[in-house]
Amino acid sequence: MKDKIWLSSPHMGGGELKFIHEAFDANWIAPLGPNVNGLEADLEKFLKGDVQVAALSSGTAALHLALIACGVVYGDEVICQSMTFSASANPIAYQGAIPVFIDSEKETWNMCPIALKEAIVDRIAKGKKPKAIIVVHLYGMPAKMDELLAVAQEFNIPIIEDAAEALGSTYKAKSCGTFGRFGVLSFNGNKIITTSGGGALVSHTKEDRDHAVFLSTQARDDAPHYQHSHIGYNYRMSNICAGIGRGQMEVLNQRVAARRKMCDFYVDLFQDIAGVTVFVAPHEDFHSNHWLSAITVDADVAGMTVEQLRLAFLEENIESRPLWKPMHLQPVFAEAPYYGTNVAEQLFEEGLCLPSGSNLSDDERFRITSCVRNLFAK
Numbered sequence: 409m410k411d412k413i414w415l416s417s418p419h420m421g422g423g424e425l426k427f428i429h430e431a432f433d434a435n436w437i438a439p440l441g442p443n444v445n446g447l448e449a450d451l452e453k454f455l456k457g458d459v460q461v462a463a464l465s466s467g468t469a470a471l472h473l474a475l476i477a478c479g480v481v482y483g484d485e486v487i488c489q490s491m492t493f494s495a496s497a498n499p500i501a502y503q504g505a506i507p508v509f510i511d512s513e514k515e516t517w518n519m520c521p522i523a524l525k526e527a528i529v530d531r532i533a534k535g536k537k538p539k540a541i542i543v544v545h546l547y548g549m550p551a552k553m554d555e556l557l558a559v560a561q562e563f564n565i566p567i568i569e570d571a572a573e574a575l576g577s578t579y580k581a582k583s584c585g586t587f588g589r590f591g592v593l594s595f596n597g598n599k600i601i602t603t604s605g606g607g608a609l610v611s612h613t614k615e616d617r618d619h620a621v622f623l624s625t626q627a628r629d630d631a632p633h634y635q636h637s638h639i640g641y642n643y644r645m646s647n648i649c650a651g652i653g654r655g656q657m658e659v660l661n662q663r664v665a666a667r668r669k670m671c672d673f674y675v676d677l678f679q680d681i682a683g684v685t686v687f688v689a690p691h692e693d694f695h696s697n698h699w700l701s702a703i704t705v706d707a708d709v710a711g712m713t714v715e716q717l718r719l720a721f722l723e724e725n726i727e728s729r730p731l732w733k734p735m736h737l738q739p740v741f742a743e744a745p746y747y748g749t750n751v752a753e754q755l756f757e758e759g760l761c762l763p764s765g766s767n768l769s770d771d772e773r774f775r776i777t778s779c780v781r782n783l784f785a786k
């Protein structure tokens with residue numbers, strides 16, 4: 409069997425161990441310490457703008473704390489992009505709130521501003537104004553932030569940007585994750601950079617940032633004994649994980665460049681193959697980190713379905729994966745309201761994510777090329 413070509417695997421930069429050694433030498437083996445502060449400072453600098461970052465144990469934890477900060481409680485409604493990873497929506501349920509799912513538009517595959525407005529108007533008419541809007545930058549592609557922010561502002565509802573896949577992406581030269589009331593980042597093992605597991609909450613005031621840190625460290629009041637006036641969480645990032653993150657921040661720009669080159673590689677590879685379309689930015693306002701490269705396949709024109717393509721890759725031990733199955737089609741969210749025209753559903757049926765790692769070798773690209781050429785030569 410040939411070696412597996414992964415969809416997206418961790419890619420260390422080399423500087424990580426230095427920071428971990430420092431942590432060991434100083435015995436900072438805890439969910440606090442110089443690497444945690446250092447990673448937060450690195451992220452604030454990278455994202456630019458006036459942002460405050462709290463390093464947390466996961467992107468999911470960051471989403472959960474963002475919802476709490478937006479005042480989401482039992483029985484509230486929260487709007488969420490349907491086409492996304494389940495971690496975008498699960499924290500809504502943690503709060504006992506109800507997700508209201510919104511379709512995608514065709515250009516960026518992210519939340520459709522028209523369906524968003526329709527949903528808000530209808531939810532208000534039905535008696536409940538949604539408490540927050542979770543917008544996702546899918547596969548690193550920035551959502552149509554101007555249009556989405558305009559709708560959100562019209563109804564005065566805060567946006568939480570799920571930028572878990574979009575560190576290094578920009579919309580009109582501004583970093584994804586810095587547009588909303590809160591932004592969420594993830595450093596899970598398959599993301600553009602990793603801390604083995606981790607995430608961050610991006611906010612715009614010191615109060616919001618400090619409150620998130622307070623909740624993430626068991627909400628301990630200022631007293632010599634353990635005194636609690638709020639329900640807390642154990643969501644802070646460890647100083648060891650943050651050490652990996654600091655090493656990864658040294659190479660983040662290179663990682664973005666490499667992922668974007670993978671997308672160019674697929675644009676070249678598929679340019680003469682009818683029926684296969686590579687997912688690219690609609691125009692230059694949308695600067696994607698291309699965390700994952702993706703294609704859609706029109707089976708009638710291509711002469712094969714996207715599932716046949718996935719299985720052909722699998723036979724060569726090349727990992728590929730269907731697009732995220734929309735949340736409104738998931739059994740666990742079957743009861744949730746949905747607004748849209750089934751754009752996400754069609755994308756799910758026709759789409760496939762391809763190996764996109766920043767560490768893929770020329771040999772691996774050659775194997776992918778051969779596999780595609782052989783398939784479509786038949």
Ligand SMILES: *Cc1c(COP(=O)(O)O)cnc(C)c1O
Pocket residue numbers: 465466467468469492493495496544570572573593594595596606607
């Ligand atoms: C990875 C991811 C998350 C969750 O991040 P974790 O750090 O794995 O908890 C949330 N939303 C999206 C869109 C993701 O891809």
